[in-house]
Amino acid sequence: MKTIIVGGGIGGVASALLAAKRGESVSLFEAHESLGGCASWFSRGSFCFDVGATTVSGVLAHQPLGRLTQHFTKAPGLVLQDPGIVFHLSNGKRLSYFSNFEAWMAELELNFPHLSHRPFWRKIYEINNLAWDLLDSVKSFPFQSFSEIFEVFSRPDLFKLYPHLLVNTEMMLKVHGLYQEDYLELINGILLISAQAHADQVPFLIGAMALAYPSQTYAPLGGMRGFFNALEEECIASGVKIFKNTNVSKIHENKAYTDHQVTEFDQIILNLPYWNQAALFEGIEKKNVEKDTMATKEAWGAFTLYFAIPGNIGELYQQVHLNHPDVANYFISFSIPNDELKAPVGWQTVTISTHVSAHDWFELSPSDYRQKKKSLMDLILNDFKKRFSVQEIKFLIAGTPKTFERYTSRKFGYVGGLPFLYGMNPFSISSSETKLKNVYRVGDTIFPGQGLVGVVAGAMSLDHRIKKSRI
Numbered sequence: 349m350k351t352i353i354v355g356g357g358i359g360g361v362a363s364a365l366l367a368a369k370r371g372e373s374v375s376l377f378e379a380h381e382s383l384g385g386c387a388s389w390f391s392r393g394s395f396c397f398d399v400g401a402t403t404v405s406g407v408l409a410h411q412p413l414g415r416l417t418q419h420f421t422k423a424p425g426l427v428l429q430d431p432g433i434v435f436h437l438s439n440g441k442r443l444s445y446f447s448n449f450e451a452w453m454a455e456l457e458l459n460f461p462h463l464s465h466r467p468f469w470r471k472i473y474e475i476n477n478l479a480w481d482l483l484d485s486v487k488s489f490p491f492q493s494f495s496e497i498f499e500v501f502s503r504p505d506l507f508k509l510y511p512h513l514l515v516n517t518e519m520m521l522k523v524h525g526l527y528q529e530d531y532l533e534l535i536n537g538i539l540l541i542s543a544q545a546h547a548d549q550v551p552f553l554i555g556a557m558a559l560a561y562p563s564q565t566y567a568p569l570g571g572m573r574g575f576f577n578a579l580e581e582e583c584i585a586s587g588v589k590i591f592k593n594t595n596v597s598k599i600h601e602n603k604a605y606t607d608h609q610v611t612e613f614d615q616i617i618l619n620l621p622y623w624n625q626a627a628l629f630e631g632i633e634k635k636n637v638e639k640d641t642m643a644t645k646e647a648w649g650a651f652t653l654y655f656a657i658p659g660n661i662g663e664l665y666q667q668v669h670l671n672h673p674d675v676a677n678y679f680i681s682f683s684i685p686n687d688e689l690k691a692p693v694g695w696q697t698v699t700i701s702t703h704v705s706a707h708d709w710f711e712l713s714p715s716d717y718r719q720k721k722k723s724l725m726d727l728i729l730n731d732f733k734k735r736f737s738v739q740e741i742k743f744l745i746a747g748t749p750k751t752f753e754r755y756t757s758r759k760f761g762y763v764g765g766l767p768f769l770y771g772m773n774p775f776s777i778s779s780s781e782t783k784l785k786n787v788y789r790v791g792d793t794i795f796p797g798q799g800l801v802g803v804v805a806g807a808m809s810l811d812h813r814i815k816k817s818r819i
């Protein structure tokens with residue numbers, strides 16, 4: 349069985365490893381010079397900057413990334429961050445999200461003394477544990493037949509989860525008496541980075557998983573370069589042939605076309621966002637792919653800053669709330685102090701990202717584009733320097749949705765995956781199977797796939813389907 353993977357983001361790499369494990373002959377084509385996509389990196393001198401993703405979660409033995417990497421000869425080095433994230437609210441409150449439940453409750457009680465936090469957060473952790481169990485034990489996600497739905501809801505423990513799809517996270521805050529402005533600001537801050545939407549838009553089932561995520565946050569040694577180097581080594585050891593700087597421009601029948609070669613396949617897995625898929629096909633094949641992808645809505649864009657500072661900051665992940673019309677909040681990732689794959693001793697690299705509307709950036713004239721980029725950069729950097737008493741910085745580089753489109757090929761610079769929104773029909777989200785025979789897809793626009801862990805969960809779900817179809 350010859351399998352081709354188009355795209356070497358986390359979805360493509362995980363799919364390549366799983367296909368190799370199934371005994372297939374695997375070739376992975378990546379357009380860029382390195383793997384990683386939105387979780388890639390770039391170097392400047394002896395500094396290495398993560399371009400997008402910086403945190404890793406879902407690495408415990410029963411969770412998707414844990415299951416993928418547990419038998420690696422050389423597993424990626426991961427360091428648990430405790431606190432997982434530090435939050436700076438716009439009214440000056442500062443909260444550390446510790447992995448220990450009691451320590452996190454103490455932070456909430458200190459900052460919001462007259463509220464009863466425990467019932468809400470106990471529920472969050474209870475649902476979160478059950479939901480991981482669901483992902484672990486129910487492999488056919490999203491459902492494609494009544495028998496698959498039955499497989500889930502015949503288990504009483506999992507059936508308990510269903511009602512949490514019918515309420516949104518904001519409703520649950522109200523029920524628990526936690527609906528107040530600064531609490532909502534905190535909750536929305538966490539949800540935006542983990543579920544890509546706000547409390548009134550996120551079903552509580554998804555919201556609970558997203559709100560629990562900072563309790564198990566890991567930093568990869570060597571940043572994303574260290575993480576993907578470990579994945580790449582495992583791919584090579586498993587016999588996966590990796591072709592970098594190789595853009596797939598067309599797929600027709602059982603052939604994939606790049607600038608240099610035409611490769612035949614028995615099966616092909618696209619690790620591309622929805623908006624990129626139809627362009628690879630022509631005629632009736634294109635129409636079939638378009639049918640699945642046309643209804644897909646917009647996603648977020650990202651504005652990013654990359655620079656280095658002299659420092660030794662131990663709380664690596666921090667979210668600062670400005671409540672400014674252009675920047676509601678921004679997320680800071682410092683590199684692990686003294687991690688020399690990232691920066692020379694005494695220095696740290698910094699990646700800052702904030703959510704922006706991707707469309708706006710494509711409609712600007714060149715001078716308005718430069719102006720907008722500079723004004724966001726100044727706004728964030730001035731706040732950052734004051735907050736962390738930083739005088740000296742090296743290599744200031746900014747990224748916009750146009751930059752993401754250029755380096756990851758993601759159309760319109762849409763990143764971060766598709767949010768699963770309250771009221772949305774779970775069956776309306778396209779799955780890993782397409783209308784074309786032996787053409788599959790993975791990635792952060794495929795349910796249940798956001799963030800590295802979600803994308804790997806999606807790749808595992810496809811692996812399960814492929815194996816099942818061969819029995």
Ligand SMILES: Cc1cc2nc3c(=O)[nH]c(=O)nc-3n(C[C@H](O)[C@H](O)[C@H](O)COP(=O)(O)OP(=O)(O)OC[C@H]3O[C@@H](n4cnc5c(N)ncnc54)[C@H](O)[C@@H]3O)c2cc1C
Pocket residue numbers: 354355356357358359360377378379380383384385386387399400401402403404405594595596597619620621624650652701755756757758763764765790791792793798799800801803
């Ligand atoms: C600013 C930012 C911060 C984030 N932070 C986090 C975080 O801290 N933790 C987390 O878990 N997630 C985070 N995410 C989300 C996470 O990075 C992505 O959801 C995930 O990396 C997407 O992986 P993917 O495999 O779906 O797609 P991609 O990463 O987009 O990979 C697709 C790959 O396909 C390649 N490609 C495209 N077209 C072709 C073609 N025609 N031929 C060959 N190759 C092609 C691209 O070059 C790319 O490498 C963040 C995202 C952003 C933008």
